[in-house]
Amino acid sequence: MIVFDLQCASAHVFEAWFGSGAAFEDQQARGLLACPLCGDARVIKAVMAPNVGVKGNRGADSRSTSPTPKMPPPAEIKAALKALAATQAHMVRQSTWVGRGFADQARAMHDGVVEQSAIHGAATLAEAKALHEDGVPIMPLPFPLLPPETVN
Incomplete structure (x- = not known):
């Protein structure tokens, strides 16, 4: 496993773990990466200080x-x-799939138009940002989720 510091176009820096550098590049190319703070999918590797070990004939730097x-x-x-995947699966089982209507449904619940309930669905980055800016409590799922109608 390798850890990279990543940065979104909004300058949020966060850590992510990958099986290899190629795994990062593959996920980036397929648009599978997103900032956990704002959901921005324009993610690149941030500048990192290398972790260089001390020479074999020297002890650790006392400074x-x-x-x-x-x-x-x-x-x-x-x-x-x-454990994280199991928690997500449990949460999904306890909520209702609302598909592309997620943003509208979440906003309606927040505004008191419809009764509060646990939902999950799909939203564009712009929809998610607008919900966040308006104080609607939402969060991205840590693992990709297939719509129920596409699962065999």
């Missing part, structure tokens, strides 16, 4: 003020992703 964080073992990462 360092913080230890280098250690990456969790792959088994722990897999377990965490599995």
Whole structure:
């Protein structure tokens, strides 16, 4: 696993884990990456300081003020992703798919026009930004979701 600092076009910087550099490039090319803060899909690698180890004949730099964080073992990462996927699956089962009508339905609930309920669906980046700016409580799902009508 490799961790990259990513940045959206709105200058939000966030971390993401990938199986390899090629996996990042593949997901970026297919438009699968989005900023967790604003949903912007225009995501690039941010400038990062390289993590260069000390020479074999020297000890750690005594001037360092913080230890280098250690990456969790792959088994722990897999377990965490599995738990996150299970939580998303549970939440999806407990909510109603509203498809492309998500933005309208979420706004109607927020405005008190329709009764509050748990929903999930699809929204464009512009729709999601408008909902966020208007204080409508929404969040992107961490894993892609297929519409029910496309699942066998």
